[in-house]
Amino acid sequence: MSSIASVAELIGPANVLSAAEDVAPYAVDWRGVYRGTPEAVLRPGTTQEVAEVVKRCAADNLSIVPAGGRTGLCGGAVPPANGPRSVVLSLERLNRIRDIDPRDFSLVAEAGCVVQNVQQAAAEVGRLFPIQWGAQGTAQIGGMLSTNAGGIRTLRWGNARELVLGLEVVLPDGRILDDLRRVRKDNSGYALRHLFIGGEGTLGVITAAALRLQPALKRVETAFVAVPSPDAALSLFSRVMESGAEVIGFELCARFCMETAAKHGVGLRIPLPLESPWFVMLELAAAHESIPLRTILEDTLGEAMAADEVTDAAIAESEAQRQAIWKIREDYPECSRIDGPAIGTDTSVPVSAVPEFLRIAQREMTARWPEGRMSAIGHAGDGNIHVSLHAPAGMMDRAAWVARAGEMEPMVNAIAVSLGGSFSAEHGIGQSKRHAMATHKSQVAMDLMRTIKDALDPAHRMNPGKVLP
Secondary structure, eight states, X not given: OOHHHHHHHHHOGGGEEOSHHHHXXXXXXXXXXXXXXXXXXXXXXXXXXXXXXXXXXXHTTOEEEEXXXXXXXXXXXXXXXXXXXXEEEEOTTOOOEEEEETTTTEEEEETTSBHHHHHHHHHHTTEEOOOOOGGGGTOBHHHHHHTTOOOTTHHHHOSGGGGEEEEEEEOTTSOEEEEOOOOSOOOSSOOTHHHXXXXXXXXXXXXXXXXXXXXXXSEEEEEEEEESSHHHHHXXXXXXXXXXXXXXXXXXXXXXXXXXXXXXXXXXXXXXXXXXXXXXXXXXXXXXXXXXXXXXXXXXXXXXXXXXXXXXXXXXXXXXXXXXXXXXXXXXXXXXXXXXXXXXXXXXXXXXXXXXXXXXXXXXXXXXXXXXXXXEEEEGGGTEEXXXXXXXXXXXXXXXXXXXXXXXXXXXXXXXXXXXXXXXXXXXXXXXXXXXXXXXXXXXXXXXXXXXXXXXXXXXXXXXXXXXX
8 A cells, every 4th residue: 555545544634635636736836936846735623633644754755755835935835846756744623722821921822723722812811923925814834834934023022933932743654753842941952953944854854833823903003204314224223212202113115115025016095206216124022011102103204304313104093094104015915926026035134234235236137137126024123125126117027037136146246245144034945945055055054964964864754955065
């Protein structure tokens, strides 16, 4: 009996997908760039079933590609087009919240839980699960941790890694690592969870996580601000960080991005005239209602205007207006995709280097591809700016644009690294950035990574063709 037939007996035939139309959604990434057809899609429903599936696939020399909500941008959850025989292991049925303890400020969720559902569960007990980004209504906890996802609140609460207390992981040999302890202090040897957070399923399958919660936000103030330059935005950032309020969002957006959102967005309204070259979305918050956030925000913006760091500002007057501002940011990626092909990046630099990074990137792209349209949008508060080069207006052939301007991504990566930054800030490596790993990671770092991979997955069956070049 084949391993797939054996797995069908274990988890039920309905949870083994093999028909072409059923497999198709799992065989392509969100951007439509990477495609690879698995022999089947397996959907176990418990950690024990995951462990048994891994064992049976190993016995049949089948590689395993773990998949969550499949919202990743680097092709990490898709089998390589010319890779070994493989199955997709979907965690979507592991979707239970096992425990929530508001007094401990913690929650235990299975890997298939949708991030937004975890946020809602925390809110129902007066707590906050703070990670936030546009795909949170589809993305799952396992994928979020496997890519060490970021988002708009990273400057306050960190990437996904900082929100994890413990993990449950199925190892490549089928053993289960139960490390779901929720203690804040544990110096009992290596912190094994950090091997799997950001590991993109190449070292094991995350099946559950103990997550940190925060106090619910009782006061929030949000503003959409026009600034003359990234330098001015950085000065404004210093002001709000020194204001005494919790800064939980600080997004820098080029005018081109706002124009694209206004053109293609459904129900989007830009709060200010699109006359400034740059805009900032900023948000302050407090866990107690007595904190005078509105006064702090108005005073800070007033000081910034007097210093010519801000030229105009719109402050949200209601929760609906606050959500409308963030909807612009969250919907922009889809608006960009509608507008036409673009070559994107996921770089980070020290916060103080953001203006210089943007100046150099603009200069070099203008010199080499004057017909292209540069966009820049991202988390200026943590140095993660997504720079893209869009095809000329009306050009919809992605392959042609990549052939013409494909060197833009390695060029921007090199600029970021030269400024002490990284070529991968929050999206992971997957298939798309393996070339950058080979170029920019030190030989010592690569040797260590390969040693770890060989030790945990000597047959290299876990998510082949990802992360390591």
